[in-house]
Amino acid sequence: MKIISTFVKNDISPNMSKEEKIPFETIQFAGVTFKVINRHQAHEIIGDLTNFQDQKIYNVFEDTWRFPDYEENPIFLLAEDDVEMDSFEMDFSTEEHSDIFILGFIFKGNLKVTKLISSYDTDNSPALIVLGETESVNINLFGSVHYLGGGVKCDALLGEYNHGELFVKGDVTAWLIYSDDMLMHFERFTDVQAIISVNRPDVLICSNVTDADGSILTIENYFPSTHKLSDIAADSFIEFSDYGTAVLDHYHDAFKEGLSILDYDKTEKYAYANFREEFIKMVQVLSELEYVKHIGRISKKVGNNEYSFIPFEYEGKKYSQISEEIGNGFNIKLRALWCHDDEEITLVLEYLYDDGNPKYQWANNETAQGIEMYCVKRAAIEAFEVLTAEPSEDDDDDYDDDDSDDETEYEEYEEYDNSFSLEEYAVQFGNYALPEDLVKLYEFDQQYGSETYSECFGLTITEEKTGIKTWSEKEEFYNSFIEFAGANGSGSSYAYWLIDNDLNNCPIVVFGDEGGIHVVAENIRKLIHILTLDTEISVDFDSAYFYKDDEYYDENENKAEFHEWVKNEFNLDPIESNEETDEIVNQAKEKYKKRLNDFLTKFDIEIGEDEEE
Template identity: 85%
Template sequence: MNEEKIPFETLEFAGITFKVINRHAAHDIIGNLTNFNNEKIYNVFEDTWRFPDYEENPIFLLAEDDVEMDSFEMDFSTEEHPDIFILGFIFKGNLSVKKLISSFDTDNSPALIVFGETTSVNITLFGSVHYLGGGVKCDALLGEYNHGELFVKGDVTAWLIYSDDMLMHFERFTDVQAIISINRPDVLICSNVTDEDGTVITIENYFPSTHKLSDIVDDSFIEISDYGTETLGNNYYEDAFKEGLSILNYDKTEKYMYTNFRDEFIKMVEVLSELEYVKQIGRISKNIAGTTYSFIPFDYEGKKYSQISEEIGNGFNIRMRALWCHDNEEIMLILEYLYEDGNPKYQWMNNETAPGIEMFCVKGAAIKAFEVLTAEPSEDDDDDEDETEYAEYDSSFSLEDFSAQFGRYALPEDLVKLYEFEQEYGAETYSECFGLTITDDKTGIKTWSEEEEFYNSFIEFAGANGSGSSYAYWLIDNDLNNCPIVVFGDEGGIHVVAENTRKLIHLLTLDTEISVDFDSAYFYKDEEYYSENDNIEAFQQWVKKEFNLDPIETNEETDEIVKQAKDKYKKRLNDFLIKFDIEIGEDDE
């Protein structure tokens, strides 16, 4: 691309005078920054939502010396210069902020790149790929939503590292008290291990949560989700972060330091040993969404042991075990990363008094496993005596229940086949963020128009991406095989995606979620950040067998399928939307 001109030499932001540079100059500074696999992090010319080239006056702001601020809330422009678009802030030296460092928005934000040390009370990042190259010191470091990613090199000193669906990569934890990922592990840490030849190699692993939020955060900032998970409430930003106050409760020392773990663990063993199920079967295990919680008494080399463990599957293959030896009254804690066959790849092992964040995650796992194993079973739980465990929970639904939302319309045969495949392998395991759904109240569609003619012209049947968009049939024919599929964007936009069910299934073989905005809908796989779904290979083979369609390998192939659908149905859909005073995007005009 042609080199962009800069609108002016300097610009003041948050009380600091920055040098204004274009993306070519930024490339010279950050283009060779790498992750922990020695892969380049930034391509400022990529023309994606991270570094778009469609905005007027795109710039980077550069600070060449150490910077001190009171508060740093990133934005794409300033009140004085609303016509600029800040792609990123680059600090060549140290960045010290008294109260808060914050991204702009979970969907999109300027990138934060710091070569020196980053210091603040609170740091919350999202919406772009951020890089802290000289370590970080803070009370709380938060990452939120999958539109963001963070790389931290150097020493990390933090009381709390918290991720809610955002990948966070760290070179080392110098002094970290608690790591909490909501749902799956999203925090990664480098470790030095020795291979079979004695060579020391650095590997990057997902790190499990060490605590619950209530172990270290003040209760006033905690909410409980519909699934019973502790999350940060919406009040933490205004009430604490913007004021430079901590969300942590330092009086909870006993919880976040696990000071009473020994007595608590022995008590947990005693309670689990007295469960009627354990007395009958000899052990107990529950599998919830790919994570297995177990209590197993056993004998080894003439000694009696009781083990409480948590094993995280779904490709993470992490096992945490706490063992009580009844004979010598010792407690052993073990963190293991496993091969696919379940054998240990490498492990950390020590007693319950040993320092280190690795032992904290095992203690937290033991407590969580105890809570799961002693919880009252739901009506859906069913004992399996051969496997000596409770049956795995799942959210599957019958074909009859799925069909009910289609009313008088018969399900296309291709959709029935897809339903059967998903029942075997699980939603969101074969194509990123896709899963069939039951949506029979049309609540979402009614937000566009409450006119009956409008909302009865669509049948939602699947989740389209991780932010809440959905797929629906547009009912222009009594036979759903002749009805195109549209996507309802969670933040705006209704777009034609596929001519029929089979075309949608073909799109899913790219294994990437659809991006939807007001103006367009498209599939974009970034190979640099792509993470393969567990069952994508089985899905692609199934699509080849059932429909003789080869897997899609490029973004351009998906563009062509979407274009074919738009060429056939876009004008007709636009005319229909305009009829109900629904605004259409520029790409659809």
């Protein structure tokens, strides 16, 4: 690599606390000569780039996590003209000049790469910013906020891990868009064959809708998966997790060679060529289930999703509907309907308000082109597989039934008994003695059942600390907490923070499933008092709080028994307002928040804005 080592004049930004030198005018990377610029010059180019809510994406001065200001020789590399490369794998430095730190690569024109565009690391990577069109066989991005402003053409576009995010403006032509826990925002899909998110929806697309006044609004919505991975990827690149989830694997060598991971011979699968015949058979099979004959319908919850088969009549015609509803704040419903009289199939993609009423809707028949209908077809097939699967003791889901006495006659739909002995529960506490208040709560929880007396709360056994270890694998960190209960429906958990040998003197914290570790209560009795509000905790990166909306509140079946028990055992009146819970949480934060923040930062765990106040 040839380095042109002509030094240039320093450029000082008024927003920077110190000067950043530009060590060279130009430098070569991946066979391309780039202009070397500093943070201030980069800001002039990318500082006004916006997302689809017209919010600025980049702040290269304040976002020191993605654009560190503590590294020696931080620089951006700029290509002012169109660029063609064989392969482009971003790195922070080069073998010849390990003393530089590349914050990002900026392309003012088009970027065309023969084989592969790839980030450096899932945790952190230089940012990729392309103002023109981006083209490659494979694109694999993670570890930073990336921006492709002139559209994309590729076979496969992958996003990995929640440290990364991608914004794409313009036309998108791709066979596969695949997200594994990374948000990916798109302006429009021009020709996209398949969209796959490994778990929850992480791909967002802009849609134009008309409001009541006739004005056109651009709305960004989460988009469900359109296929299974096995429908479009070659089998050699698919691996199944312990939970049966298919993920991409063993594909890096193929990417480096510029080879496709897709199997173009699977046309019937990814084009849903036989969907009409398959759907009619699915309706017939579900209609013949003994449970459906007896109850008239069947609905099963798996995690945050609910799958249903519902026969009904509308305007004198007989219909059968297979559907999937994605909850946990996404509020997406996908329905496929068979009209027995007209022999027509209708596919419906809906975005719902919190009360369940439709917000936006796309509907068409099964022959309609477009990925909106693909995602409904996938949902119908997945719902069929869930509803016809043999139940197992691992299932924690419930079948919907208007008559609980009838349901108990069918052994295959019996609820799983999740009871456990006090000795089994105590194992996770090691040498710590269980507080008497927690033992009392255990006895109540076992008698009435988890999640029946306070929304989404239930005692749990968590011995391996796998969730806590995702924050830090340092033993000093994960051995400082004991998880003991589920906190909400999205996977957050309550834990003791072990600052004393007596758990009665240890505060309760919540680990958010999407980020954030926050103090909640001074002790277990204070948490029990909060639980009488009968609403789950809301946790995000910046804060944790309890909020009950009376308009949508649905009382738990054993709430009255829980309130009576709390009064008898602890002489505490039930909490009736959000403000009362705020008072308990704020008391705990005042006592322990700074100490917890200091502890977390010792392990390089980022603190939310609310926690920094």
